[in-house]
Amino acid sequence: MKAILLNEYGPPKTLEIGEAAKPVPKDGEVLVKIHSTAINDWDWGIVRGNPFIIRMFFGLWKPKVRIPGIEISGTVEEVDDNVSSFTVGVEVYCDLSDNVFGGFAEYVCIPEKSLYQKPANISHLEASALPHAGLLVLQSLDIKGEVKPGQRVLINGAGGGVGTLGVQILKPYGVTMTGVDSGEKLELMKSMGYDHVMDYKKTDFTTTGEKYDFILDTKSNRSVFKYARSLKKGGTYVTVGGVMYRIFQIALLGWLIKLFTGKKLSVLGLQPNQGLERISELAEKGQLKPVIEGPYAFDEIPELIQYFGEARHKGKVVVDIET
Numbered sequence: 001m002k003a004i005l006l007n008e009y010g011p012p013k014t015l016e017i018g019e020a021a022k023p024v025p026k027d028g029e030v031l032v033k034i035h036s037t038a039i040n041d042w043d044w045g046i047v048r049g050n051p052f053i054i055r056m057f058f059g060l061w062k063p064k065v066r067i068p069g070i071e072i073s074g075t076v077e078e079v080d081d082n083v084s085s086f087t088v089g090v091e092v093y094c095d096l097s098d099n100v101f102g103g104f105a106e107y108v109c110i111p112e113k114s115l116y117q118k119p120a121n122i123s124h125l126e127a128s129a130l131p132h133a134g135l136l137v138l139q140s141l142d143i144k145g146e147v148k149p150g151q152r153v154l155i156n157g158a159g160g161g162v163g164t165l166g167v168q169i170l171k172p173y174g175v176t177m178t179g180v181d182s183g184e185k186l187e188l189m190k191s192m193g194y195d196h197v198m199d200y201k202k203t204d205f206t207t208t209g210e211k212y213d214f215i216l217d218t219k220s221n222r223s224v225f226k227y228a229r230s231l232k233k234g235g236t237y238v239t240v241g242g243v244m245y246r247i248f249q250i251a252l253l254g255w256l257i258k259l260f261t262g263k264k265l266s267v268l269g270l271q272p273n274q275g276l277e278r279i280s281e282l283a284e285k286g287q288l289k290p291v292i293e294g295p296y297a298f299d300e301i302p303e304l305i306q307y308f309g310e311a312r313h314k315g316k317v318v319v320d321i322e323t
Contacts, residue, residue: 003067004104004301009049012305017298020067023102023109030086030110031078035124036295037103038071038161039317040132041241044309046101051244069103069301070096073118073127074321083112091118095131098272104301106321116276119283126283129290129316133161134279136270137169137216140238143266144214149174152232154205157218158194159185161316162240164291166216167192169282178212180205188291188314206230214238220246224265228257237265291315297323 003020025031046068049055058064073093076086086092092115102108118127141147153170155163158179167177171193179194186197198205200219206226213235215227220242227237227250239250247267254265282288296304296319304317 001106002298003106004069004298006047006063006065006068009047009055009063012044012047012302012309015047015068015302015305017302020105022107025078025080025083025109027080028082028112029080030076030083030092030112030115032072032074032092032108032110032115033077034072034074034103034106034108034321036073036128037069037319037321038128038132039301039304039308039313039319040070041308042070042097042101042132043068043104043305047305048309053244065101067102067105067108069105070101071128071130071132072096072103072108073124074108077107079112085112086115086117091120091124091127092116093118093124093127093131094276095135095272097132097270104298104319114273116273116280119280121286122283122289125292125295125318125320126290129161129292129318130165130279130283130288131273131276132270133290133316134165134169134288135273135275136162136218136240136268137166138275138278139270140216140240140268141169142275143238143264143268144236147173147175147214151175151213152178152211153214153216154178154180154212154230155216155218156180156200156205158189158197159314160218160311161290162216162218163189164192164315165288167194168288172287175213178205178210182311184312185314192291211235216240218242220250222246224249224253224257228261228263228265231263231265233262235263237263238268239266240268240270292318294318295320295323
């Protein structure tokens with residue numbers, strides 16, 4: 001089968017477009033023929049081996065991940081005898097980051113427990129854009145707790161996958177939404193329903209004096225104390241990615257800030273696929289539709305990872321595996 005091969009850490013252009021053995025399902029696994037995949041922050045990190053903490057888990061000098069890629073949508077091709085939830089021909093989708101990765105290929109074997117049936121009313125391209133970014137939003141809301149009408153919410157990185165899904169998930173609660181991203185994405189953000197938008201190159205939202213009930217951050221490029229000052233009393237800040245030393249700072253000092261101010265600052269440890277049925281339900285009701293760029297061709301994946309890493313994309317970048 002064709003696959004994107006990660007032989008060594010380095011810039012995305014060092015990835016090899018080659019061949020790999022078609023996997024065979026083991027006990028409790030399902031073989032999925034992949035139709036679509038999406039570019040993700042995991043790909044940007046795994047391919048480069050940066051930040052260095054990635055290498056502590058996935059190979060210090062040589063990557064243990066042979067084929068990157070974590071968000072997929074496809075069709076069940078074969079099942080192990082012990083699999084009971086899926087049959088051949090069922091359309092499925094999931095996040096592979098809690099398994100062996102492998103989304104940048106024609107086939108992948110996935111444990112039965114990690115798979116979910118794809119909503120029938122969305123395409124494979126749309127489905128592959130949902131599992132990771134969508135659950136970053138929903139699991140952040142679990143930390144936030146109750147969201148009430150009239151509250152003020154800010155998403156930093158509002159024009160990417162998390163931000164374009166987040167506004168769709170949060171807006172129906174009756175909150176006022178502020179989105180922060182580059183100037184090139186402001187029109188998209190307005191069209192998605194953000195009440196206020198900011199170009200981060202012109203305005204640092206942590207210095208405006210505005211305060212929010214909930215901040216969802218994909219960038220984490222400011223001091224934890226600046227984020228705390230941007231929260232209302234009792235407010236919640238959740239980071240789902242960004243600059244690693246800032247994330248460590250939030251993890252180390254967040255509890256102390258909460259002790260003295262009552263403001264909660266947390267780092268989300270995503271539980272892949274936990275709650276994906278909630279994403280499916282929203283999609284089936286027509287309440288969640290990803291913004292996608294593409295579809296792009298399979299052999300464009302290396303340059304697309306670079307494009308993603310430069311934060312130039314709008315919404316999710318998706319790839320049609322069969323082109």
